[in-house]
Amino acid sequence: MERLQKIIANSGIASRRKAENLILNGKVKVDGKVVLELGTKVSENSKIEVDNVLISRQEKVYYLLNKPRGIITSTKDEHNRKTVIDLIDEEKRIYPVGRLDYDTTGIILLTNDGELANLLMHPRNEIDKVYIAKIKGILTPVDLMKLKKGVMIDGVKTKKAKVKIRKFDKEHDTSIVELTIHEGRNHQVKKMFESVGHEVLKLKREKIAFLDLSGINSGEYRKLNPKEVKKLYALVGHSH
Numbered sequence: 001m002e003r004l005q006k007i008i009a010n011s012g013i014a015s016r017r018k019a020e021n022l023i024l025n026g027k028v029k030v031d032g033k034v035v036l037e038l039g040t041k042v043s044e045n046s047k048i049e050v051d052n053v054l055i056s057r058q059e060k061v062y063y064l065l066n067k068p069r070g071i072i073t074s075t076k077d078e079h080n081r082k083t084v085i086d087l088i089d090e091e092k093r094i095y096p097v098g099r100l101d102y103d104t105t106g107i108i109l110l111t112n113d114g115e116l117a118n119l120l121m122h123p124r125n126e127i128d129k130v131y132i133a134k135i136k137g138i139l140t141p142v143d144l145m146k147l148k149k150g151v152m153i154d155g156v157k158t159k160k161a162k163v164k165i166r167k168f169d170k171e172h173d174t175s176i177v178e179l180t181i182h183e184g185r186n187h188q189v190k191k192m193f194e195s196v197g198h199e200v201l202k203l204k205r206e207k208i209a210f211l212d213l214s215g216i217n218s219g220e221y222r223k224l225n226p227k228e229v230k231k232l233y234a235l236v237g238h239s240h
């Protein structure tokens with residue numbers, strides 16, 4: 001038995017708070033009857049309708065993929081390019097949590113749990129994402145400080161970031177830099193480096209919160225275990 005608002009939120013159509021409002025506003029039916037009470041426990045087999053539309057109560061699945069270069073992070077592509085979904089052998093309709101560019105590699109989560117996906121992407125929850133960028137040029141201490149404090153991209157300042165230099169290659173005039181951010185704006189890392197005058201030559205995401213790519217080669221994936229899912233929910237302040 002699970003709480004009604006949790007089931008609705010899990011289906012991905014609304015946050016838990018919005019799900020509660022839907023219930024209070026008489027929009028939710030269980031086995032054909034309107035339920036107005038929050039916290040009503042509902043059995044596995046009950047039919048739940050929101051605005052007269054049956055919601056899906058599929059088992060939730062969670063994958064961690066090491067995305068290769070040249071794959072797009074969406075569920076479909078108009079040009080028929082390969083997507084991250086094509087790499088995972090799963091019948092259920094899953095989708096990526098956030099995005100990585102076509103030429104960016106590394107860790108990405110995929111799930112059919114809309115609630116967790118939304119919570120992980122919400123900037124309020126400040127989920128750390130660690131990127132390793134190979135950039136053109138040698139990053140100066142001044143550039144480093146600017147990136148840490150926040151730079152203007154598309155007219156909006158980025159939040160504080162952690163920045164560490166991993167390596168300089170004076171011969172090839174490149175630097176390898178580790179950047180930890182919790183926002184997920186479009187092309188954020190590339191734009192941050194561009195704003196201090198460095199082109200990103202290669203970009204990889206190494207970590208999302210406590211999850212990394214240990215043992216997962218490029219193009220490979222694994223399921224998250226229940227402990228990891230629980231830990232992710234705990235990080236965003238929800239129980240699971």
Ligand code: URA
Pocket residue numbers: 099100101102104186187188189190191203
């Ligand atoms: N920032 C970028 O610029 N690209 C990505 O793919 C991810 C973060």
